[in-house]
Amino acid sequence: MSSLTSSPAPRRFHAEPLVLVVRHVREVLASGASRACIEVPDPDLGRGQYPGARVGPEGALVHRSFRAWCDLAEGLSCRLLTPRAVDATHVALTFEPLGAEASWHGATSSESAPRHERYGAGSAFSALRKFEDAGFLLPWLEALGRLRLPPDARVLDLGVNRGDELETFAWFEGLQDVSFVGVDHSASALAEARARFPDARHSFHVADLNALPPELGRFDLVVSVGTLQSPGVEDHALLRKLVQEHLQPAAALVLGFPNSRFREGEVVYGARVRNLREPDLSLVVKDLSFYRRYLHQHGFRTFLGGKYDLLLTAVRGALAAE
Numbered sequence: 001m002s003s004l005t006s007s008p009a010p011r012r013f014h015a016e017p018l019v020l021v022v023r024h025v026r027e028v029l030a031s032g033a034s035r036a037c038i039e040v041p042d043p044d045l046g047r048g049q050y051p052g053a054r055v056g057p058e059g060a061l062v063h064r065s066f067r068a069w070c071d072l073a074e075g076l077s078c079r080l081l082t083p084r085a086v087d088a089t090h091v092a093l094t095f096e097p098l099g100a101e102a103s104w105h106g107a108t109s110s111e112s113a114p115r116h117e118r119y120g121a122g123s124a125f126s127a128l129r130k131f132e133d134a135g136f137l138l139p140w141l142e143a144l145g146r147l148r149l150p151p152d153a154r155v156l157d158l159g160v161n162r163g164d165e166l167e168t169f170a171w172f173e174g175l176q177d178v179s180f181v182g183v184d185h186s187a188s189a190l191a192e193a194r195a196r197f198p199d200a201r202h203s204f205h206v207a208d209l210n211a212l213p214p215e216l217g218r219f220d221l222v223v224s225v226g227t228l229q230s231p232g233v234e235d236h237a238l239l240r241k242l243v244q245e246h247l248q249p250a251a252a253l254v255l256g257f258p259n260s261r262f263r264e265g266e267v268v269y270g271a272r273v274r275n276l277r278e279p280d281l282s283l284v285v286k287d288l289s290f291y292r293r294y295l296h297q298h299g300f301r302t303f304l305g306g307k308y309d310l311l312l313t314a315v316r317g318a319l320a321a322e
């Protein structure tokens, strides 16, 4: 960051097309400025109007929602600072370019931990709380809300880490007594999961997903988020094994596929293919097609939702909520 220059004075926009604003912000950032600041019509002027509606004194301003500015920041791989009022009609928006991707995205992590501890307790990943971000939380609640699990359901979480997904079951009425089985190759993350879910009905296994412990048994629900595309996981074989050996006749899966990357604490939309800077959804689309086809062949209905994690929900038998 030391090569970045200070930022130029804010430029004020009124009713110019968005493409000119984008061009300006890009140019400022390309010049090496540490941030780009612009003054734009207050998004609260013209609430309820579609983008581009004329608002303000004599219709001299164009309305854009705050969400649209957040999207611009994300699209430019920037952090948007909290808008500050400038005067009665304008707010100042500041865009700061995001730094490097989180270390856990790399093929070879810069962290010194062994591969199976890349996501362990104390890792950079462990600082993340995805369910404190509405872009992860709401689709997850929607996916679980599609299911009608029996009160004594058995739930298997593959790549369970410290158990964030499992904690969410307690937020649903009637699911306080489900029992959890978690599998992960990070012993330190599983130690945290055991401390969070000390009841004897839960169990956590340090194991490779390619060699699931045979005694796991059958489950009403399998969840796996951000794990199946991990390097070294033979996910097609794993899916077959789950369906053939670990699911009840009436059963469900909720599978999460990352459609985002973390950069300097911010989530940036779009699945990335290794060594490609621009997002490319082809790999995740290909994987999802395989999963959907296989699950349909085995009697499941599927739903696809999600935002930063794409969530494939599959339900067979009586587990679908009406």
Ligand SMILES: C[S@@+](CC[C@H](N)C(=O)[O-])C[C@H]1O[C@@H](n2cnc3c(N)ncnc32)[C@H](O)[C@@H]1O
Binding pocket: 116, 118, 119, 120, 130, 158, 159, 160, 161, 164, 165, 183, 184, 185, 186, 189, 207, 208, 209, 210, 224, 225, 226, 227, 230, 232, 233
């Ligand atoms: C990206 S993290 C996702 C954790 C959690 N499900 C979430 O979404 O926050 C991937 C998890 O899968 C585990 N994992 C990756 N490959 C594995 C393998 N071959 N066997 C067992 N666990 C694995 C990692 O240790 C890590 O906890």
